[in-house]
Structure formats: C-alpha cells, structure tokens
Amino acid sequence: MTDSTAAADAREAPAPPVGYRALLATAEVRRWLVVSLLAKLPVAMAPLALVFLVRDSPGGYTLGALLGGAYVVGEVVGAPVLGARLRGIRQRAQLATGLAVGAAAFASLAFCASEPAAVSAVLAFLAGAAPAASSGSLRAALVEIVPKENVTRALSVETTLTQGIWAVAPALVAFLALGTAPGAPLGLAAACAAFAVVGLRLLPIGRAPQDEAAPMVGGQRPSLVRALAAGWPVYLTSAAAMALLATAELVMPALLQYRDLPVGWSGPLLTVFSASSVAGGLVYGMRDWPGDPRRQSLVLLVVMAVFVALIVVLPGLGGIAVGLLLAGAFKSGVMVTRNLSLRAWVPSDMLAAAYSVMYAVQGVGYSLTASIAALVLAHTSPPTAVVSGAVLTLLLTGVSALAENRRTAPAAN
Incomplete structure (x- = not known):
C-alpha cells in the first residue's frame, strides 16, 4: 500500500x-x-x-x-x-x-x-x-x-x-x-x-438535506405518508415501552396495598425507577454494544418486561426496588435504540416528522395501557395487572420483531 x-x-x-x-x-x-x-x-x-x-x-x-x-x-x-x-x-x-x-x-x-x-x-x-x-x-x-x-x-x-x-x-x-x-x-x-x-x-433546525441513501420505493423517494408509515414496527416497540412505564407507574400503589406494604412508598420507588433510567442512558452511550440498534432494542425490551413482571414476586419493598432499579436501567437503552432504528427507515429530511409520530404513538400506548390496567384491576388483582402489562409488551415486541425481520431479509440476500 x-x-x-x-x-x-x-x-x-x-x-x-x-x-x-x-x-x-x-x-x-x-x-x-x-x-x-x-x-x-x-x-x-x-x-x-x-x-x-x-x-x-x-x-x-x-x-x-x-x-x-x-x-x-x-x-x-x-x-x-x-x-x-x-x-x-x-x-x-x-x-x-x-x-x-x-x-x-x-x-x-x-x-x-x-x-x-x-x-x-x-x-x-x-x-x-x-x-x-x-x-x-x-x-x-x-x-x-x-x-x-x-x-x-x-x-x-x-x-x-x-x-x-x-x-x-x-x-x-x-x-x-x-x-x-x-x-x-x-x-x-x-x-x-x-x-x-x-x-x-x-439551532440549525430544518437544514437537513434530502437523504439520497434513504430507502427507495420503485426507484424513487417515498412520499411523506409512505415514509412515515414505513417506521411502524419502530413505533410499535415505542408503544410497548410506554406500556411498561404505564404499568409500573399506575399499578404501583395498588400493588403495594395488595401486598400489605406502605402505599406511601410508591413515590420513592418510582423515583428509583426514573433515576435508574437516567443512569442507564449514560451507560448505554459510553460504548458500542453487540448487534445493531434494532436487535438491541428488542432484547432490552424483553429484559425490561421480565424485571417489571418480577416485582410481583420479589420479597418486600427491597425486592420491588431491585426489580424497578433493573427495569429502569434498561429503559433508556430501549428509547435510544428505537430512535436510532427509525433513522434507518426514514429519509433525514422527514426525520422530525417521524419522531413526532413516534411521540404520539407513545402517548397512545400509555393511555391504552392505563385503560387496560384499570379494567384488569376492576376484575382481578394488581399482580395480574402487572403481568398483563408485561405480556402486552412482549406481544407488541414479538409483532415488531417479525415485521422488521421480514423487511430486512431481502436486503440480506
């Protein structure tokens, strides 16, 4: 050379x-x-x-x-x-x-x-x-x-x-x-x-050039609607992450009362969840992790769902705190990897619109889970509501994984 x-x-x-x-x-x-x-x-x-x-x-x-x-x-x-x-x-x-x-x-x-x-x-x-x-x-x-x-x-x-x-x-x-x-x-x-x-x-808002390397449809750049719709598997896992957040936040007081623990600890426990998420975001950005952001996001979501579900069986306030601490540590990683994944599906000059759509879907995911949690609590127990939220997250994650695998398979051939 x-x-x-x-x-x-x-x-x-x-x-x-x-x-x-x-x-x-x-x-x-x-x-x-x-x-x-x-x-x-x-x-x-x-x-x-x-x-x-x-x-x-x-x-x-x-x-x-x-x-x-x-x-x-x-x-x-x-x-x-x-x-x-x-x-x-x-x-x-x-x-x-x-x-x-x-x-x-x-x-x-x-x-x-x-x-x-x-x-x-x-x-x-x-x-x-x-x-x-x-x-x-x-x-x-x-x-x-x-x-x-x-x-x-x-x-x-x-x-x-x-x-x-x-x-x-x-x-x-x-x-x-x-x-x-x-x-x-x-x-x-x-x-x-x-x-x-x-x-x-x-701030340099709105200066992004058209992304010629963005996914093409029939040899042409997709329309705005088609470009935004292309990111639906990413939106789905964002909704799944918000389903877990809603489960942890809204069911916590009822879960503590059900387990004969002081309800007043709801606030401090959720603070542990948030603080752990802050630390988790910093840790995720410190190094490169195995796999691409899409696979990382799916794995992190599954792990987060497992830890949220474990709070129904871990003993005492300490056990619940440990479950929330571990779940929160993975939460920020989920959000970062979803944001990274969306960049692969949407042209750069449409990214602001795509992120806004994802923001709306997250709100829908939170509200829908809140309604489901209220319905479950009205007919069963708080532990069942927590597990239902975790199962809903896993189902949404599975659908997203299947969709993304099917869409990425042709490119690999």
Whole structure:
C-alpha cells in the first residue's frame, strides 16, 4: 500500500466517537441542551400542574383529571398532525409558532383558573397540541448537529435529559403550587416555552438535506405518508415501552396495598425507577454494544418486561426496588435504540416528522395501557395487572420483531 493510498484511507475512515465531556463542550450541543430543557420541562410539569391548579375548585380532582386528559389528547393529536408539516426551511417558524401558542395557553390557564371547565379544557388541549411537534423536531436537530459517529452518544444524552426532567418535574410542581400559588407551575411552563421560542434561533433546525441513501420505493423517494408509515414496527416497540412505564407507574400503589406494604412508598420507588433510567442512558452511550440498534432494542425490551413482571414476586419493598432499579436501567437503552432504528427507515429530511409520530404513538400506548390496567384491576388483582402489562409488551415486541425481520431479509440476500 502506498503512502498516498494510506492517507486516503485515513481520510475516509470515520472518526471515533468522542466522550461525553467533549460532546458537551460543543457550543451547538450546549445550546441545544438549554433549548430542549426549556421545551421539555412544560410537558413534564403540565399534567400534575393542571391537577394542582383546580384541586381546591368545585370540580376538584375530577376536573384536574379532565384537564390532564385534554392535555394528553392534545399531544396525541398535535404531534402527528403538526409533526408531518415539519420539513424544510419553514420548520423553525412552524416550531416557534407552536411553542408560542403553547406558552400563551399555559399563561391563560395560570391566570384564568376560574373560567368555565369547557374553556379550561380547550386551553389545556391547545397547550398540549400546539408544541407537541417540538420533541421530534429537537431530536432531529440534535442528529443534524453532531457527526454521525457521535449520534448514539448524543441520543443517550437526550434520553438522559428527558428522564431527568421527568424525575424532578413532580417535585417542582408540588413545591411551586403549595409554596407560592396554584397557577405558579403553569406560569413557569409558559415562561419556559416562551424562552424556548427565542432559543430556537440558535439551532440549525430544518437544514437537513434530502437523504439520497434513504430507502427507495420503485426507484424513487417515498412520499411523506409512505415514509412515515414505513417506521411502524419502530413505533410499535415505542408503544410497548410506554406500556411498561404505564404499568409500573399506575399499578404501583395498588400493588403495594395488595401486598400489605406502605402505599406511601410508591413515590420513592418510582423515583428509583426514573433515576435508574437516567443512569442507564449514560451507560448505554459510553460504548458500542453487540448487534445493531434494532436487535438491541428488542432484547432490552424483553429484559425490561421480565424485571417489571418480577416485582410481583420479589420479597418486600427491597425486592420491588431491585426489580424497578433493573427495569429502569434498561429503559433508556430501549428509547435510544428505537430512535436510532427509525433513522434507518426514514429519509433525514422527514426525520422530525417521524419522531413526532413516534411521540404520539407513545402517548397512545400509555393511555391504552392505563385503560387496560384499570379494567384488569376492576376484575382481578394488581399482580395480574402487572403481568398483563408485561405480556402486552412482549406481544407488541414479538409483532415488531417479525415485521422488521421480514423487511430486512431481502436486503440480506
């Protein structure tokens, strides 16, 4: 091999991924972290903040649940509808408009708590729907910012940030609502969304070129609808992951009471689950793991489901804590690998829309599992509800695995 050939090979070889410290030292990544924090915090605070807003009103907790439901429905509707429009150079303006409308809706809720329930429900729906595409767009922007060899580590950072926000948001809402005013958490949510609008100017959103290497249909680039539909096995396993999360969160108080354990430990145990997920996201991004992201995701989901199911038989509070600790450690890995897998099915300039669709499917998965858990609890026992959630996850994972294997088999021939 000549010196010139060796030099050419060295130039073509991909650079090794950088560590977390070097990644976070990048100015664009730091700006992305700030904007993402501002955009995600309102989402994590909103459901509980709406409950605290009206808990002392005539409607009480029932009205709070209604408003929380309207907010989630807004997210589920807004993410795919608005996310499908996030393409090209107009993406930044569309995203900024959605966050601005969300900020206005949050502020209106904070200062208009005495309005009729119908008005509050409409505002809650707008607060959920208008900025719902921001999560997918910001994730796509992060993928644009970093070199290809650092995408896995960057998505691990994004997942860790998300899990950390969801871990601290309930305590922050309770502190503000009880320590200052019932509308204070929603006021903070409005301020965060407004500042996120300003921060969007600093991010390279909507600059992704058309991906000529993306999957082709009949020798041509697929339409937006076909490209988004191509990722349905990925969406399915994302819903499966949310089914496990819903099972762990919603059935925990009933499970503790069923096992004659203090119900007050529900919060600390779920905090263990969230904290473990934060650590798991960082660990996953530290090195390369065997297999491609698709296979890793399926394996991680199965392992996570097993550990969630084990909490019904592990002895005492310590056993439940161990089960949740281990399940949470694999949760972030599931989310990172799903995000990586989706990139293989969707052209890069449609990735923001695809991530938004996946976000909506996750909300559907959580809501559907919540309904199933309530139905099971009404007729059987909490352990049965936990096992049912784990079985549902395994079934969804199996369907996704079969679909992805069939689709990837021709390429291997």
